[in-house]
Amino acid sequence: MLNSSEIRLVECPRDAIQGIGDFIPTQKKITYINGLLASELFEYIDFGSFVSPKAVPQVVDTVEVLDGLEKGKTKLLAIVANERGAEAASKLGQIDYLGYPFSISETFQKRNANSTVEESLERVKRICDLLQFGKQDLVVYISMAFGNPYGDLWHEDLVLGWIERLSDLGIKRFSIADTTSEASVEAISTLYRLVANQFSSIELSLHLHARIEEALLKVNAAYEVGCRRFEGAFLGFGGCPFAKDDLVGNIPMELLLDRFGKGNPQQIMQLMDAFQEMIGNNDV
Template structure:
């Protein structure tokens, strides 16, 4: 493998916090993220520039950003955007390296999540990629509902490959295949991921394929193992598996638990270069965020 060799861990406190009903104090959010910034993750998915009506918990993303200490970390920041307006707002901040956009291959969920159709979202992706180029940022395009959907919309591996190829054709450099409602299985992961990785390696354009898996605690390790064995080296996760997508379902399926991911990768001899003392501090601090 070429582009997939180095392990990249993307810690997602934004995803973990966004569905919590009671508003988390801005200083508390910032303190938690500041701890995570010291652990050594490649990227921290820290907030989003979306309508406060859609995700009220994250209405203070700009204020949180102002309180982050980026002087003693190599971690980069990622913010989620749902439309061009949000992307334009996010590009103002030099501290943000990545803009993430949820591109659903389920028409129902694209409407539900971003209030736009798939075809409209293709146009948004094109404009987002141009905007990122102008502002020295990188887009991360999430192929959400990448392993199926609960709405009855058409899904098969050919649909996944079709949209991955189209997004790459428009210039996307990072695709994160997203299991929005926990529908992935080891079999589906092994069916889809190796083919995508081989496809981008043949292009030799430095494109990354990542996984943003949601899971119940009982299926985490088998999904992590399937992803790793399939060649994936870019993983999204959240401490203790907190969170999920509030736009997908009321009964949240949690994120992949970072501690399970770390445990598995350590068992494979991967050198993660994480500050485990700071990680333990973040684990303890998380009790103040997630009750």
């Protein structure tokens, strides 16, 4: 029987808007994210990113957005791609988590962070050193965890091996990410079970991208093998602009809220409308 109190949801407006070309005014972002915070429906919110503004212009105002947020119980996460971003973010006490995208696909890691996978491991080590005496925790996103569209080597043991090497650094939080919607329902069940069984002491979340007709099937498959922390974005927006041209959006947050009995229909509709108001006529 479903116990909705066991479910933790992570809303990802940063992921939802990062590929939108027309710049969304800072105040619109602040208003929207404050609405998410006030709802208290989410464990944490992926609100911004400390990456090159040339690479992702939409998040150039992350610090200004942070300054305008009215934080309550809900925690905040910001994405970093290197030591420079981590150092800047580590000085901001309102941020609870830093997220590092660690792709196990060599091609995508080059595209996304201009480094090899081994070089990325060294970056993570240095970021851990930066955070050693701070209050922030590092969340490592295992990107391309279910395969990749580039023909790079992939298998479940590769995922497990990288999580083992990263967890040996003391990292306790991981997000298993399907960046380009490679995962089948069966693959989600198999990989999540393997990771959860081998690494019972770490905290796991699942960051899926899926076409709408597959989204609920994938969520249910993960839930049935023990996943209790899911990431998504309202209206299913999102996708990494460095991945490939045919972007597949996030799991719609409204689907997750409905599936796990969180919020009420009026509240959910208000948040959906607020997201649409923020993005206006923009699309990805």
